[in-house]
Amino acid sequence: MKNIFKYLSIGLIGGVLFTGCETTNLDLADNPNALTPAQADPDFYLNEVQVRFARVVESLGETGAETVRMEWMGSRNYQNAYSPQNFDGSWEDAYQEIIKNGRDLAPLAEEAGLVHHLAIAQLIEAYTITLLVDYFGDIPYSEAIGGADNLNPAPDSGADIYAAALALADQAIANFNATALADPDIDFYYDGDWDAWVKAANTLKMRLHLNLGNASAFNSIVSSGNYISSTDDDFQFQWGANAVQPDTRHPNYAQNYTVTGGGDYASVWMMNLMDTSDDPRIRYYYYRQNDGTPGSNDVNGDPVPPNEETLDCSLQSPPPQYVAGGFPFCTLDNGYWGRNHGNNSGIPPDGLLRTAVGVYPQAGQFDDNSFSETSLGTGGGGAGITPVILASTVDFWRAELAMNSSPASGKAFVLAGVTKSINKVTTFGSLDATADLSFEPSATDISDFIASVDAAFDAADDEGKWNIMAEQFFIALKGNGHDAYNFYRRKGYPTNLEPNLEPNPGAFIRSHFYPANAANTNSSIAQKSNVTGQVFWDTNPASPSFPVAN
Structure with missing residues (x-):
């Protein structure tokens, strides 16, 4: 990562300061074993917010990827595929380590003129709360940081949380554009490039507008040109290769x-x-x-x-x-x-x-036909990335909007997304210092593949075009299952996904059970009886008729 040596020296300190809380529900009272907000260092708060955000994106992204076959899901029944306990860690990280630490950071940052600290925390909070909505539906938000004054915060509607996230993104943009009296010691994502952060904020808004079906607002940002359109501005977290104290490696590695x-x-x-x-x-x-x-x-x-x-x-x-x-x-x-x-x-x-x-995105080994066993430390040592929003993803979003009017009109965006994805992925081979890179694809291999996608798209009927677009989108999303899971609920493609091994696996997961600790300890949260409840923006027919493939 850009600041890996700084991270190695302070990451353990940040972890000790902010991960000692035993509370696993939404009782977010101050931990007596941690620093109080008045004593804390804004940089320590921000470090914890940034790192925990990457872990939440990574963890929930695995769930989304498994659901849509990008990764393996090991359950023959959708109702029982993920137990409520599966989500306790991500829920706790989201509320305690991201939202609460960001809120505790805010008055310190405002008093000291640390507007860029505040902006990063605001944008990460906006992404986090909408991610929770996308997976769980209505969640506590407006009452969630009440501490001992409110131990049973009530859920807000997903629509209200999306509106709050859009407002937060705008506040973050204003703060990124403002002059700070001092900048963060460590910016794990853009290393102090505030223009890139503004692009990330605008691109998050595009993501939300797409789920909301607001094509006009989406295209308005496209017209501005101020969004992630180049891989140079990709929103991603860079992991390290240190195995202990702290372990900075990619979790999948x-x-x-x-x-x-x-x-x-x-x-x-x-x-x-x-x-x-x-x-x-x-x-x-x-x-x-x-x-x-x-x-x-x-x-x-x-x-x-x-x-x-x-x-x-x-x-x-x-x-x-x-x-x-x-x-x-x-x-x-x-x-x-x-x-x-x-x-x-x-x-x-x-x-x-x-x-x-492999070597992308987890920084494992590049496949050079050596067919040897993996072992601790081989390949890139885990110094990979967690993609949050990539330029290739934006191309596929644009393809989707174009194809809503005419499937054929999305081809240029599909090919652009495939090209950007390949160009990014193929830079990762060098992370594996022992690999025989003569096995890397040649320029001809790459151009032939893109040409084959182009020809197949032209030859396909409308459903076939959507299937090709979806397949290529899912491939390009390796390492981030969120946008694939959202897309599948928005559009229902690809229709040719392999089915569950169980002939009757039950209705597809339209949203997940609330985490066990949240439902069991918060009287304002009633656990769901099934996984068929649709999040507010998912207005498609109910499962099992939609999506097609179970």
């Missing part, structure tokens, strides 16, 4: 590059889509620990025998819905070893066999 190998399974749908289309990003996204998966053909085209111990489904027949739709079941050619959507089998001894996360 830490889970997958261990002495026992991978901790996650890759999505069969996503790997198959990229492999069969010769997507030049595949060697950056996935690292194969072996050259063949049981029940398929290896990289030389030779069959690999099924193996009951390491991949039991390699001896099973595909379910009827996979046969009917022609979806690959269980095993893929060329050593891509993952799991289908809904595969809830036990974990066999395959940690050093399954496909691991």
Whole structure:
């Protein structure tokens, strides 16, 4: 990260100051073991806000990605796919470590003229509260920071929170444009480039306007030109390679590059889509620990025998819905070893066999056909990124708006998004110092792939065009499942996603259960009975008729 050495020296201090609170609900009274707001350093507050924000974006982004097949979801039933306890950590981080610390920072920043400190906290709060709405629906906000004066804050409507977030973004823009008496010691995102922060704020507003269906407001920002349109201005968090005290590595790297190998399974749908289309990003996204998966053909085209111990489904027949739709079941050619959507089998001894996360965005290993086992510290050491909003994402947003009027009119934006994504991803190979980069795609490989997307888009009917757009959008969103999850609820594409292994998995998750600690300790929050409740901007038909693929 731009300030990694500073982070290594103060990150542990910030963690001690602001993570000791035992409260896990919305009782946000001051922790007697931490500094009081009057004693605290504004930079420590801001450091904690920035780092915790990255962790919330990363954690909830995994959930969104799993739901839409970008990553593996291991449940055959949507109702039970994610328990309320799954979200306790992100909820606590959002309220205590981001919102409350940002609010405690505010009077200190205002008194000292630290308007840029305040602006960063405001924009991060705006993103955070709308992220919570997108996943959970109505949430406490206006009463949430009352501390002991209100231990049971009532939820506000999602629409009101979106309005508050848009206002916060405008306040942040004004403060970014103002002259500060001193700047933050550490800006983990833009290293003090306040013009870039303004672009990020405007781009967050575009994201919200898109969910709100406000094309006019969205296009007004496009017309201004003051938004993230270049990868140079991408809104992202840069992780480090330090493993302990503090662990600054990308969280997915830490889970997958261990002495026992991978901790996650890759999505069969996503790997198959990229492999069969010769997507030049595949060697950056996935690292194969072996050259063949049981029940398929290896990289030389030779069959690999099924193996009951390491991949039991390699001896099973595909379910009827996979046969009917022609979806690959269980095993893929060329050593891509993952799991289908809904595969809830036990974990066999395959940690050093399954496909691991790659050099993008987690800073693992670049796939150079070495087919060696991953281990602690290999590849880029975890010094990857968490994408928040990328320029390629904006291109796909613009494609969506154009395609709402005429599917054919979105092609230029789709191709722009694909191009920006590839150009960004292919810079990550150098993070793996031991990789043989002769396996990187050539300029011809890249141009041929883009040409194939162009030709396929032209040849497709309207639904096919939407499916191609959605597939390419999801691929470009690697590392950030939020916008894919939102898009799928807005549009219902792609319609050709692989189904759950369970023939009747229940209705699709339109919003998630409230976190357990929130519902169990706050009398103003009633836990949901199911996951079919739609967030306020999701005005599409109810599940299971929408989205199409369950």
